[in-house]
Amino acid sequence: MAALCHDLGHGPFSHMFEEVIAELRPDINWKHEQASIDMFEYIINTNNLKPFFEQVGLNDNDIIFVKELIFGQLNQQNNDQ
Numbered sequence: 001m002a003a004l005c006h007d008l009g010h011g012p013f014s015h016m017f018e019e020v021i022a023e024l025r026p027d028i029n030w031k032h033e034q035a036s037i038d039m040f041e042y043i044i045n046t047n048n049l050k051p052f053f054e055q056v057g058l059n060d061n062d063i064i065f066v067k068e069l070i071f072g073q074l075n076q077q078n079n080d081q
Helices: 015-024 032-046 050-055 060-071
Strands: none
Touching (some): 015 032
């Protein structure tokens, strides 16, 4: 799941997009990994997937684990999303 969702946050032209954002908006420190976990959380919530995840044996800790595989160790701010 993490491998499939890791690249959700890529903009056009992949990593080059991050360089352009960093140059144009250095104040926001935008990274595709953060965008990926934001989109992952949005997909889960918008489609009400938590009940389905529970049916197949996945819980909130599993969701956090997937996010950490995408992003690295999460701080509380990343985890609250």
